Amino acid sequence: xxxxxxxxxxxxxxxxxxxxxxxxxxxxxxxxxxxxxxxxxxxxxxxxxxxxxxxxxxxxxxxxxxxxxxxxxxxxxxxxxxxxxxxxxxxxxxxxxxxxxxxxxxxxxxxxxxxxxxxxxxxxxxxxxxxxxxxxxxxxxxxxxxxxxxxxxxxxxxxxxxxxxxxxxxxxxxxxxxxxxxxxxxxxxxxxxxxxxxxxxxxxxxxxxxxxxxxxxxxxxxxxxxxxxxxxxxxxxxxxxxxxxxxxxxxxxxxxxxxxxxxxxxxxxxxxxxxxxxxxxxxxxxxxxxxxxxx
Amino acid sequence: xxxxxxxxxxxxxxxxxxxxxxxxxxxxxxxxxxxxxxxxxxxxxxxxxxxxxxxxxxxxxxxxxxxxxxxxxxxxxxxxxxxxxxxxxxxxxxxxxxxxxxxxxxxxxxxxxxxxxxxxxxxxxxxxxxxxxxxxxxxxxxxxxxxxxxxxxxxxxxxxxxxxxxxxxxxxxxxxxxxxxxxxxxxxxxxxxxxxxxxxxxxxxxxxxxxxxxxxxxxxxxxxxxxxxxxxxxxxxxxxxxxxxxxxxxxxxxxxxxxxxxxxxxxxxxxxxxxxxxxxxxxxxxxxxxxxxxxxxxxx
Numbered sequence: 069x070x071x072x073x074x075x076x077x078x079x080x081x082x083x084x085x086x087x088x089x090x091x092x093x094x095x096x097x098x099x100x101x102x103x104x105x106x107x108x109x110x111x112x113x114x115x116x117x118x119x120x121x122x123x124x125x126x127x128x129x130x131x132x133x134x135x136x137x138x139x140x141x142x143x144x145x146x147x148x149x150x151x152x153x154x155x156x157x158x159x160x161x162x163x164x165x166x167x168x169x170x171x172x173x174x175x176x177x178x179x180x181x182x183x184x185x186x187x188x189x190x191x192x193x194x195x196x197x198x199x200x201x202x203x204x205x206x207x208x209x210x211x212x213x214x215x216x217x218x219x220x221x222x223x224x225x226x227x228x229x230x231x232x233x234x235x236x237x238x239x240x241x242x243x244x245x246x247x248x249x250x251x252x253x254x255x256x257x258x259x260x261x262x263x264x265x266x267x268x269x270x271x272x273x274x275x276x277x278x279x280x281x282x283x284x285x286x287x288x289x290x291x292x293x294x295x296x297x298x299x300x301x302x303x304x305x306x307x308x309x310x311x312x313x314x315x316x317x318x319x320x321x322x323x324x325x326x327x328x329x330x331x332x333x334x335x336x337x338x339x340x341x342x343x344x345x346x347x348x349x350x351x352x353x354x355x356x357x358x359x360x361x362x363x
Numbered sequence: 364x365x366x367x368x369x370x371x372x373x374x375x376x377x378x379x380x381x382x383x384x385x386x387x388x389x390x391x392x393x394x395x396x397x398x399x400x401x402x403x404x405x406x407x408x409x410x411x412x413x414x415x416x417x418x419x420x421x422x423x424x425x426x427x428x429x430x431x432x433x434x435x436x437x438x439x440x441x442x443x444x445x446x447x448x449x450x451x452x453x454x455x456x457x458x459x460x461x462x463x464x465x466x467x468x469x470x471x472x473x474x475x476x477x478x479x480x481x482x483x484x485x486x487x488x489x490x491x492x493x494x495x496x497x498x499x500x501x502x503x504x505x506x507x508x509x510x511x512x513x514x515x516x517x518x519x520x521x522x523x524x525x526x527x528x529x530x531x532x533x534x535x536x537x538x539x540x541x542x543x544x545x546x547x548x549x550x551x552x553x554x555x556x557x558x559x560x561x562x563x564x565x566x567x568x569x570x571x572x573x574x575x576x577x578x579x580x581x582x583x584x585x586x587x588x589x590x591x592x593x594x595x596x597x598x599x600x601x602x603x604x605x606x607x608x609x610x611x612x613x614x615x616x617x618x619x620x621x622x623x624x625x626x627x628x629x630x631x632x633x634x635x636x637x638x639x640x641x642x643x644x645x646x647x648x649x650x651x652x653x654x655x656x657x658x659x660x661x662x663x
Contacts, residue, residue: 099473100485103466103535107488111532114503115495121506174382177375189379191643196386198635200593202609203628206616207389210396216426242386271371300496302596307616317498324502324600334506337499348494 122334132331140335149319149336153343156315159230160298163237164291167245170238172287175246176279179253190250197243205307208236212308228310236304241294248293252286253279285358292351299344316340390632397625400430413438419621436630439623444611449627452592452608455523459530459591464584466531467538468576474539475546489536497533501600504529508601521603529597534590538583545579546572585642589635 125137143149178189196204211218212227212235219225226232256279264274302317311318316336323333400406401414402423409417415434439445474482492500508525511517519525553575557567573580595609602610615624 094476095472097473097477097481099469103470103539104485104488106466106535107492107532110504110507110528111488111492111500114500114507117507117510118499118503170382170385173375173378177379181372181375191639192383193386195636195639196390198589198639199390199632200609200612200628202593202595202612202616203393203631204390206612206624206628207393209616210426211389211392213426215424220427239385239389242382296494297496300498302498303613307613317496320498320502321600324505330506333502337502341495341499344494344496 118334118337121331122338124331126329126331137331140332141339143332144335144339152314152316152319153339155313156299156317156340157343159233159237159315160295160301162234163241163298164245164295166234166238167242167294168287168291171242171246171290172249175250175253178250179256180258193243193246201240202303202307204240205236205303208232208239209307227308228312230309230313232308233305233313236308237298237301240304241298244297245290245294248290249283249286252283252289256282285355288351288354292347295347296344300340393625394629394632396425396428397435397622397629398431398433399425399428399435399622399625400432401425402427402429415621415623417621422621425620425622435622435626438621439626439630442623442627444606445608445623445627448606448611449608451523451605455527455530455607456588456592458527459534460584460588462527462531463534463538463587464542464580466535467540467583468542468580470535470539471543471546472572475543476551489539492532492536497594497596500529500532501597504597505600521601522605525601525603526598526605526607527591529601530591530594534587537590538587541583541586542576542579545576549575581642585638 120134121132122140123136123138124132124134125139126132144153174193178186178193182189209227210216212224212232213219214225214227219227226235260278260282261274264278265271269277299315300317301315302321305313305315305318314322317340320333320336320340323329323336327333401409401417401421402425405417405421405423406414409421411417413434414432415438470485474485504525505521508518508521512520518528553571554567557571562570593609595613598605598607598610599613612624612628615621
């Protein structure tokens with residue numbers, strides 16, 4: 069989503085802005101009112117109730133009393149639930165690092181070495197992304213099945229372990245990482261590399277000093293783009309982890325499905341959002357700093 | 364020097380081929396296993412005439428190859444739970460695509476040329492809807508709709524409508540970002556020219572702005588449709604008793620799986636590919652030049 073944001077400002081031609089305008093076409097501000105209303109009622113509304121629920125007290129099965137009860141949050145701070153938070157963040161971090169390691173060379177290959185087939189290669193990266201997330205995860209499950217060929221003949225039997233969850237994370241989110249990185253590599257001026265090697269830089273030094281630096285914003289954006297949904301992941305740990313390796317999202321779901329402890333589930337949700345907000349704020353700080361000093 | 368460059372290229376190409384194999388192999392295997400027979404041991408104990416009518420509990424091991432049959436496709440297409448669920452999902456996805464795109468288009472038009480200070484609060488709200496994990500939106504919507512119904516008798520009961528409402532939150536934000544990126548990118552020179560030539564605001568919008576925004580609008584609508592059709596998490600909590608395709612697919616994956624699911628998934632995959640190709644052709648025909656940049660932003 070952030071990729072779509074980066075492109076705009078480029079097209080404003082300097083010649084057009086220099087000319088003094090008598091008039092600037094604008095659309096009225098009230099056009100934002102429908103979506104503003106929608107967000108207020110159907111997004112901020114549920115969020116407000118979520119906060120109220122997390123501070124409410126459970127009374128018996130399914131009924132609760134509103135108030136200011138922080139006991140749910142104390143329960144989250146217990147070692148059991150902290151370890152689930154830790155596991156979620158570590159796995160999402162690992163998935164992100166793997167996505168970078170696997171995806172960056174592919175994006176580099178597309179931007180650097182392809183010309184005629186560049187669009188096709190990109191489309192092939194996008195196609196799995198257009199197919200159902202569930203179907204992709206299920207397809208992976210077939211391959212990893214303990215009775216399947218990979219387990220019986222190759223000896224890789226990892227279904228329902230953390231390794232299967234890690235593979236599932238990379239498999240499902242790889243396209244989402246490759247696209248922003250490709251976009252930033254595509255904007256790069258490759259003659260800079262030529263100049264550097266002409267001046268005696270080794271290929272790897274040129275890559276590290278120029279390519280990597282110039283594409284770092286794309287890498288950070290892509291990393292955040294996959295890290296956030298990985299942290300909130302629900303389907304992959306359920307199907308590929310088989311309930312042995314639950315993420316925070318699964319524990320939240322359980323509170324609303326089976327345990328019917330909605331205040332605790334709400335508090336966990338708030339906790340998950342707070343944990344994520346640390347990373348998002350860090351990203352915003354880095355991004356604004358780069359805007360000030362970079363370019 | 365030249366030689367060295369070539370080997371680097373070969374190494375990257377080899378890696379890329381491996382990654383493409385990683386991306387497509389599971390999908391390919393799934394499609395192949397849509398043609399798989401039930402295991403011989405299971406068939407020995409089954410006396411029906413249609414081998415694909417075998418109950419899921421007796422089907423045996425279907426992750427190894429037992430022989431070719433095409434009957435799962437007709438079994439899947441005649442299944443009493445799958446087809447209605449797919450139709451429900453199609454309906455919700457179409458509605459979500461229309462509502463999200465209209466909301467997103469309106470907001471994008473106004474926001475693109477708004478002062479940054481006025482725009483900032485709206486932008487943070489939009490990013491918030493994208494950053495909040497989907498599971499959190501799902502459970503929050505669930506308690507919101509239940510409470511609103513209990514205390515104020517407002518909003519529909521859990522079902523198709525609540526699924527739709529929950530999904531539009533996220534999709535409207537995505538649609539807005541896609542449309543706005545194109546709107547900002549195309550500048551306002553042509554619009555200004557139209558005004559100078561005496562065209563009114565509505566005529567200018569209809570004849571200049573809207574046609575030029577079309578590729579982004581189509582992309583936003585298609586993306587909302589895909590996201591909604593594919594979405595499991597929001598419906599899993601706000602569906603009430605409504606079954607959507609991801610919901611029946613999910614329970615099939617966890618319990619009682621037959622190759623009929625593979626068959627239906629393969630059909631869906633084929634339809635998606637056709638839709639992607641058609642969109643690509645349409646976007647190319649509409650004089651808008653579609654470069655790698657646009658494709659890159661397409662699925663975001």
